[in-house]
Amino acid sequence: MLEHLARVDLLDGPTPFQRLKRLEAVTGHRSLWAKRDDVAALGLGGNKLRSLEYWIGEAGRRGADILVVAGAPESNQCRLTAATAAKLGLDCLILHGGDPPAGEVGNLMLNRLLGAGIRFLGPVDEATRGRMAREAAEELAAAGRRPYLIGDPAVGALGYARAAEELVRQARSAGVDLRHVVLPGSMGPTEAGFLYGCALLDLDLTVHLVSVEYGADELATRIAVIVGAVETLAGVPAGDWRRRMRIHMDQLGPGYGRPTPESVAAVRTCAGLEGFFLEHTYTAKTFAGLLRMRGDGTIPADQPACFLHTGGVPALFGQVAADPSLVDPSLVAPP
Ligand SMILES: Cc1ncc(COP(=O)(O)O)c(C=O)c1O
Structure with missing residues (x-):
């Protein structure tokens, strides 16, 4: 899809696409999945590895x-x-x-x-x-x-256009017609790249962004600016990429990096039912958003849905060291 752009392979193949069977049983959903971008052979994984594939491609081109x-x-x-x-x-x-x-x-x-x-x-x-x-x-x-400054949002976003293609290929080969993908809404590159990829592939799904940092307008503006820059960089217009996007503001709580009762419950729910970890800045709030959307019918039980795990789990250690009550079982509400 974006083969003409410089890229270095850092992921060694697709990240896991896993069915969350115990969560399905608890939430009454019939097809719940996780795209495990927190799992990779390099550096303990995470969404920024996909961005780095393109940043390093660019760094290499410049001889950094x-x-x-x-x-x-x-x-x-x-x-x-x-x-x-x-x-x-x-x-x-x-x-x-x-x-x-x-x-x-x-x-x-x-x-x-x-x-x-x-x-x-x-x-x-x-x-x-x-x-x-x-x-x-x-x-x-x-x-x-010969320095290369990491962080150009449009170059970094390309990684998630590619991720959209990888995810839909995995879903199709598992016989799953994905209708919802849930991921964090933050600085914008991951979200913009994913929405751009979904638009290029003309996917029929809703991309739910659970804001963990900004208000809805600022997040939407950031994403629009980055999608515009990606279109220029890739030389391919995305068409109406906005129609798949829904921004959810219900999990931000007191603000960026600040845990909430829902994020505490989400960390324990995921660990206790599926054996993997979330942290409180990005993924726990996003997962809590998914549980809320499942609960209120935004994500109906019969429409296949995927939680995009963007990683960041090493931060959990510092978060819990700063506030041991984050692992207090008495704070956990059932999903
Ligand atoms: C684990 C994790 N998830 C999500 C994000 C948000 O990604 P973006 O900055 O592309 O919005 C980050 C950003 O650093 C992150 O580390």
């Missing part, structure tokens, strides 16, 4: 020898960039907003093991962090290095 990436200390994108750099024999510089925490767990600890260079920028907003990352890349270039 060092990857520069910016994010919060718990960023999954930083961890997967560091893992990719390690695997490919590139250097990696990570710029974290904030100050070094007292203890290093989760992604930050993994970044150390992966051998990335790590700088803390102090209390900066997202725009300043981005500017400082660009400046760091310029300094590296002035010193004779």
